[in-house]
Amino acid sequence: MSEAAVERRSRLTPEREAELYTSTLDLLREVGYEALTMDSLATRSRCSKATLYRQWGGKAELVARALRHQKPVHAADIDTGSLRGDFHAMLTVEDDSRLARDFALMRGLAMAMHANPDLLRAFRELMVEPERRGLDVVLRRAVDRGEVRADNPALGYLMHMLVGAFVTRAVIEDRPPTVAYLTSYLDAVILPVLGVGPADDGPPAG
Amino acid sequence: MSEAAVERRSRLTPEREAELYTSTLDLLREVGYEALTMDSLATRSRCSKATLYRQWGGKAELVARALRHQKPVHAADIDTGSLRGDFHAMLTVEDDSRLARDFALMRGLAMAMHANPDLLRAFRELMVEPERRGLDVVLRRAVDRGEVRADNPALGYLMHMLVGAFVTRAVIEDRPPTVAYLTSYLDAVILPVLGVGPADDGPPAG
Numbered sequence: 001m002s003e004a005a006v007e008r009r010s011r012l013t014p015e016r017e018a019e020l021y022t023s024t025l026d027l028l029r030e031v032g033y034e035a036l037t038m039d040s041l042a043t044r045s046r047c048s049k050a051t052l053y054r055q056w057g058g059k060a061e062l063v064a065r066a067l068r069h070q071k072p073v074h075a076a077d078i079d080t081g082s083l084r085g086d087f088h089a090m091l092t093v094e095d096d097s098r099l100a101r102d103f104a105l106m107r108g109l110a111m112a113m114h115a116n117p118d119l120l121r122a123f124r125e126l127m128v129e130p131e132r133r134g135l136d137v138v139l140r141r142a143v144d145r146g147e148v149r150a151d152n153p154a155l156g157y158l159m160h161m162l163v164g165a166f167v168t169r170a171v172i173e174d175r176p177p178t179v180a181y182l183t184s185y186l187d188a189v190i191l192p193v194l195g196v197g198p199a200d201d202g203p204p205a206g
Numbered sequence: 207m208s209e210a211a212v213e214r215r216s217r218l219t220p221e222r223e224a225e226l227y228t229s230t231l232d233l234l235r236e237v238g239y240e241a242l243t244m245d246s247l248a249t250r251s252r253c254s255k256a257t258l259y260r261q262w263g264g265k266a267e268l269v270a271r272a273l274r275h276q277k278p279v280h281a282a283d284i285d286t287g288s289l290r291g292d293f294h295a296m297l298t299v300e301d302d303s304r305l306a307r308d309f310a311l312m313r314g315l316a317m318a319m320h321a322n323p324d325l326l327r328a329f330r331e332l333m334v335e336p337e338r339r340g341l342d343v344v345l346r347r348a349v350d351r352g353e354v355r356a357d358n359p360a361l362g363y364l365m366h367m368l369v370g371a372f373v374t375r376a377v378i379e380d381r382p383p384t385v386a387y388l389t390s391y392l393d394a395v396i397l398p399v400l401g402v403g404p405a406d407d408g409p410p411a412g
Contacts, residue, residue: 107320108320110316110377111317111320113377114313114314114317120377123377124377124380128377128378132378153390153393153394154394154395154398156394157371157391157394157395159374159378160370160371160374160375160378160391161367161370161395163370163374163377164366164367164369164370164371164373164374165363165366165370167370167373167374168365168366168369168370168373169366171316171319171329171330171334171369172334172338172365172366172369174330185363185366187359188359188360188362188363188399189360189363189367189395192360192399193394193395193398
């Protein structure tokens with residue numbers, strides 16, 4: 001996104017921007033990506049179509065920004081003093097109904113990305129990349145504290161592990177991801193592979 | 207699947223069955239799941255539609271069995287004497303063009319599963335579950351050899367990790383999975399979390 005686009009968007013109040021993102025996701029859940037139009041969104045949000053295009057450039061960017069905006073917390077804003085605490089803090093703001101709803105939405109969008117390369121690109125640039133950078137901040141702090149070795153090769157696969165845990169449960173277990181499942185995955189896979197042991201345990205035997 | 211269905215299928219020679227699976231996947235790649243019909247498949251494979259229905263019951267089961275049949279090797283058949291060796295043996299039979307082709311096919315099928323619950327069910331029963339049972343055999347041997355602790359909580363998430371590695375790269379890195387990527391993921395994430403250290407290394411420091 002250009003500097004000019006940042007400046008143009010800044011003319012909306014944060015409240016108005018939040019309203020627009022909520023309308024976008026509501027409409028997306030109701031009709032799906034293909035049927036979502038800037039016209040219907042303009043009507044729903046009581047905003048001119050010209051404003052929507054001027055502020056976001058298009059449907060793909062607006063949807064990706066709405067997804068990022070609705071995340072209850074961003075990784076980089078969390079700093080509990082330990083990596084285990086940071087990861088668990090990311091999960092405590094979630095709840096199962098929210099996760100199930102997000103999962104259904106993401107499954108629909110994954111299909112839309114297949115047919116709309118501009119959506120895939122916007123999703124990667126405006127949702128995946130900022131999350132990855134946020135996660136890098138959290139991990140760098142853990143390395144600086146000496147919790148994780150700087151050369152741990154799993155550091156390069158954190159996003160794959162997190163996204164993988166979220167997307168694979170439905171096909172493998174026929175259930176959407178829940179807070180209990182993600183917490184268990186975190187404690188069984190993600191923290192151990194980073195060398196962060198159980199909270200109440202010493203180093204593994206053997 | 208009923209015992210009777212197993213018996214009925216056994217009337218086809220393995221060669222004829224393999225031909226039918228190849229025709230099914232060829233046609234699937236050409237037209238996609240929705241447009242694939244038992245009629246077109248009967249024509250392609252020079253087989254009566256009645257035979258196809260009698261042998262497989264329907265399109266979803268036929269596609270799921272074709273997918274499983276084309277896997278170059280099944281986990282349970284591999285027994286190299288070490289878990290590291292077994293996992294690497296699963297990857298050495300793959301190549302990048304095959305992985306890219308499989309990935310494109312699976313992405314299309316994942317979309318079809320969303321609209322066709324019978325395909326999701328057949329895929330889970332005839333593809334995911336047998337693979338999971340095969341993997342359990344490999345893991346049980348590793349536990350019996352003392353390579354992996356029987357109470358390692360990551361044992362319950364092996365399928366999630368493997369499937370996750372395969373499906374997440376495209377959205378995170380904009381590249382399909384390759385043999386080099388899967389090998390790196392195996393060495394960086396899967397073997398370490400099972401407590402199997404690098405081939406040439408001692409226990410981690412600290």
